[in-house]
Amino acid sequence: MKRLDRSFYVRRIPTLTHIYDDGTRLIVDPKTASWAVVDNMAYNFFQDISIHRYKVIENPSDKIKSCLISLYRAGLVEFENKPRKFSSNLYENVEYPFVFMLLRITNYCNLDCRYCYAKNIPGKTSHQEMDELTAYKAIDLLLQSEINSVGIVFSGGEPLLGGINKIIKIQKYVLKQAKEKRKEIDTAIQTNGTLLSEDTIRILEAHNIQMSISFDILASIHDANRKKANGYDSYEVVHKAMCKVDRLMRTKRDEMRPGFIAVITKEFISNVGDISNMLVNRLWNYGWQFNIIDQIGRGRKNIKNPSAESIFSALRILLEKSLENGRLFNPIRYMLFNILMRERGYMCFRSPCGAGNAMLSIDPDGTIFPCDSFLGRKDFEIGNIHDYNKLSDILNSPVVKLLRQRQVQNIPECSKCIWQHFCCGGCPGDAYAVNGKLLSPSSICRLSQMLFPYLIRKVVEDKRILHLLRVRSERNRYSTA
Ligand code: SF4
Numbered sequence: 304m305k306r307l308d309r310s311f312y313v314r315r316i317p318t319l320t321h322i323y324d325d326g327t328r329l330i331v332d333p334k335t336a337s338w339a340v341v342d343n344m345a346y347n348f349f350q351d352i353s354i355h356r357y358k359v360i361e362n363p364s365d366k367i368k369s370c371l372i373s374l375y376r377a378g379l380v381e382f383e384n385k386p387r388k389f390s391s392n393l394y395e396n397v398e399y400p401f402v403f404m405l406l407r408i409t410n411y412c413n414l415d416c417r418y419c420y421a422k423n424i425p426g427k428t429s430h431q432e433m434d435e436l437t438a439y440k441a442i443d444l445l446l447q448s449e450i451n452s453v454g455i456v457f458s459g460g461e462p463l464l465g466g467i468n469k470i471i472k473i474q475k476y477v478l479k480q481a482k483e484k485r486k487e488i489d490t491a492i493q494t495n496g497t498l499l500s501e502d503t504i505r506i507l508e509a510h511n512i513q514m515s516i517s518f519d520i521l522a523s524i525h526d527a528n529r530k531k532a533n534g535y536d537s538y539e540v541v542h543k544a545m546c547k548v549d550r551l552m553r554t555k556r557d558e559m560r561p562g563f564i565a566v567i568t569k570e571f572i573s574n575v576g577d578i579s580n581m582l583v584n585r586l587w588n589y590g591w592q593f594n595i596i597d598q599i600g601r602g603r604k605n606i607k608n609p610s611a612e613s614i615f616s617a618l619r620i621l622l623e624k625s626l627e628n629g630r631l632f633n634p635i636r637y638m639l640f641n642i643l644m645r646e647r648g649y650m651c652f653r654s655p656c657g658a659g660n661a662m663l664s665i666d667p668d669g670t671i672f673p674c675d676s677f678l679g680r681k682d683f684e685i686g687n688i689h690d691y692n693k694l695s696d697i698l699n700s701p702v703v704k705l706l707r708q709r710q711v712q713n714i715p716e717c718s719k720c721i722w723q724h725f726c727c728g729g730c731p732g733d734a735y736a737v738n739g740k741l742l743s744p745s746s747i748c749r750l751s752q753m754l755f756p757y758l759i760r761k762v763v764e765d766k767r768i769l770h771l772l773r774v775r776s777e778r779n780r781y782s783t784a
């Protein structure tokens with residue numbers, strides 16, 4: 304920057320500071336999630352710059368020049384003739400369109416998991432199955448989305464209890480409609496894995512339906528949490544099904560991308576060493592997703608939540624293991640994107656979140672919920688899918704408008720928080736379940752407050768992360784002056 308050669312005028316953006324244990328400072332503009340990790344010299348220099356008036360700097364040393372360039376690139380200072388690099392509104396000029404529907408093919412399940420959402424539905428415990436017409440109606444509405452690429456997940460209960468034929472019939476409708484409307488639809492099934500026979504796996508694969516299997520990795524944990532409805536253990540049957548998936552994967556090479564979802568409970572944390580070994584030795588070819596147990600569904604009553612500190616330390620162990628092996632996992636991957644990018648690609652780390660805005664969950668009888676996190680909550684029912692002909696009417700319904708108001712600046716605690724545009728306030732379904740109000744932080748607030756500063760420092764110090772995320776365009780959002 305030539306103009307830094309002689310005198311120039313600079314002012315800074317209002318920021319908050321996080322101080323690490325070793326005294327290193329992280330300065331953050333909470334409104335844009337712009338940040339820089341700085342040493343003491345840079346920190347003192349930065350603090351000396353006024354927020355309100357331009358300060359003149361004459362004949363800066365090379366060190367000051369490089370510090371200023373880093374701070375400018377991080378979006379934390381601006382020059383008189385060069386405004387700050389990033390707009391003051393993270394969501395300005397960015398649209399997050401409607402992209403996704405979750406079709407609950409049945410509310411019935413053959414397992415009795417301790418943290419199930421679906422079996423916790425007040426007043427809806429009878430066995431219901433979605434008929435084809437309801438599914439078709441949902442798909443027609445989804446295809447009204449303004450974007451070309453959308454997604455569907457068949458879920459439940461256990462969606463395969465309705466039979467693979469029904470799912471394939473719906474999938475054929477999906478493909479036909481997508482072709483007619485010239486759209487792409489990714490389809491996946493969220494299954495507990497107990498009904499995945501060799502044939503079923505082949506049929507799903509042949510019809511391009513990605514599999515995501517609920518799997519708690521170790522038999523002792525899986526069997527403690529995911530009993531069959533008759534009280535028997537379920538690990539063995541699920542593990543056998545995954546062996547069949549493995550066999551088919553070997554013949555398909557890169558064409559199949561199955562994933563699994565495990566829930567982080569106290570037992571998970573106590574066994575995280577064995578779990579991380581299993582990830583590498585047994586589950587390498589799967590997508591890794593870990594759900595942090597929250598306050599929605601039966602987990603609220605049945606499970607004592609682990610402390611934020613213990614989840615944090617388990618996630619650190621998993622992260623080290625995955626980095627050593629050249630992998631990343633969700634939700635850490637999504638969090639890293641919020642640290643490195645301005646775009647909030649993942650709908651659960653966005654303000655407002657995707658519930659009702661980017662996604663809907665459809666009950667077997669056609670009842671529309673903004674997301675599974677609100678399942679069974681009468682006050683969050685949007686209506687029935689058969690009563691709507693326009694997606695835009697659903698997206699402008701009172702429930703969705705209400706959820707659109709849940710933005711970090713409207714949540715008293717979050718509006719003052721340094722991590723507000725990293726964490727985005729957490730899940731509103733969880734916040735509502737815990738606090739009885741939407742405008743409150745979620746139950747993972749404390750965990751977020753530990754994870755984000757840790758991950759930011761990790762990004763600065765561990766170049767493997769940028770390499771794995773293949774993030775280049777916005778690398779200049781961090782600096783170590
Ligand atoms: S939930 Fe907690 S960490 Fe997240 S923005 Fe709100 S106050 Fe901050």
Ligand code: SF4
Pocket residue numbers: 650651652656657658674675676729730731732733
């Ligand atoms: S309600 Fe919760 S789970 Fe649903 S999209 Fe929002 S943050 Fe994600």
